[in-house]
Amino acid sequence: VAERDLIDYIRSLAESGASPPWLSVGIGDDAAAAEVPGGGRFLVTTDMLVEGVHFEPGTPPHAAGRKAVARAHSDTAAMAARPLCTLAAASFPPAWSDAQREEFCRALWETAQEVGAPLIGGDLAGAPGPMTVTVTAIGTPGPSGPVGRGGARPGDAICVTGRLGGSILARHLSFSPRIAEALALAERVDLHAMIDVSDGLSTDALHIAEMSGVSVDIHAELVPVSADARTLAARTGRDPLWHALNDGEDYELLFCLPNSQGADLAQAGLDDLPVALIGEVTDHDESRLVTADGTARRLLPEGWEHR
């Protein structure tokens, strides 16, 4: 996938120079963490949606605008950040009416308010081609500081919130980013690594493994499969588990923590939200999907590589 290659290319440029001292997490994580003179820090990420790629043409403008803001703040949530503010830039094709554009902008505004990160800037243009929107989400570090993808350690439990798969049926437009949940986790447990499930559980677990220099074992029977994954599987003929592993756009939290804390958390849940302990971090040569009968196969990144 060319976009992934390009991001690797930019990362290689970043790694070729000395990282600036004020940058604590950079390219390759859900958000970058930077320090400002005076001592405070912020986390920032930028995320683009394209009509026809991230939402279907014909999607109500308010749903598209909502998704754009929610998705960007799902990235800062994955760093256990407190929301601070939002910026957005959108290009509207000629076919979008003034009413549609206004509905879209209102959704940006309202969703930013809803997640606690007011819209403080933006840019708008008319352009042929699909509608595009780029949202910049800014937060500040939560109680544990920024939680990146790179801190998983062999022996850690791997947990995930909610239920996965089939989000294309509806949830990919209606989800709420797990901001409060991530902050609650940062208060209660030692988060070694975290990511939001956007590319798909398989791909995102492998992102953590790669950034942490470890492997993961995911236990197939422990993966929380959503009702939507089953509905979709009935249409596609695939296994519901496949959808839970690979569909992505769940915007749930996937995280690594000390094993005993993971077991306790899976028992208790996170307030009303189920938490599943789905595997463990290993020092094996490869990451694996382990089935109930004990057989294992290599875990492949079958989710979308980039969207």
Place this chain on the structure above:
Amino acid sequence: VAERDLIDYIRSLAESGASPPWLSVGIGDDAAAAEVPGGGRFLVTTDMLVEGVHFEPGTPPHAAGRKAVARAHSDTAAMAARPLCTLAAASFPPAWSDAQREEFCRALWETAQEVGAPLIGGDLAGAPGPMTVTVTAIGTPGPSGPVGRGGARPGDAICVTGRLGGSILARHLSFSPRIAEALALAERVDLHAMIDVSDGLSTDALHIAEMSGVSVDIHAELVPVSADARTLAARTGRDPLWHALNDGEDYELLFCLPNSQGADLAQAGLDDLPVALIGEVTDHDESRLVTADGTARRLLPEGWEHR
């Protein structure tokens, strides 16, 4: 222009709610200024370029990438900010080759380094339609704190750096944002208001007037007309002054300061850069373009309303 209406709409939403206490400059200025817990402030702006609108199809990718980053940091420069970091999101049409995409990404990276604001995050996607890129520029307040558009006072001198007009011939791709110059100004004079000349001198002067609740008198014979404006005028049949007033994309600094400081500065220049004193802030009912023979007409925003 629909985009301008939408921005006014978003601004009206912003003004309908109480502004958060950590936000010192918001929508409607070149950049927003926000405070982070622990102290310290940053300035942030997001700016979108669309192929066919902001650069011609066929523009070398490195020139387009360079412009995208330089333009966004021209906005933070207009707040007299020190550059901190950069994020960018781009959508590439299928016709762009891998080599073109890589050249574009390298330009983003190199220009961010060049302006002193390393690229710390981004997003890339493939999409039909024109190439689009959205750059988020982040800075920290310079020696005088953030300089917005809203502080001009009747009696102030209005000054502009450089020479204006005809940027479409080349400068709109090759300019360097006036970052060091803005910081030098903030050290040496009392900047009451500042903006970068992107929409055009006429439109941008009126932006300052509107945000400051004042009017401006611009003296036609004092406007610094570039050689490019003359070259272009020979082709278009317009007056070179018209191009200097309205072409935009000059990315020079337009600012208001105490009258005596303005006169001294215009005399001395800013190191090697010419500074022209082109008018004054007034409490008149309307902003005017005043000619050498003393006649005056209403100053109209004939620059691009939004690009």
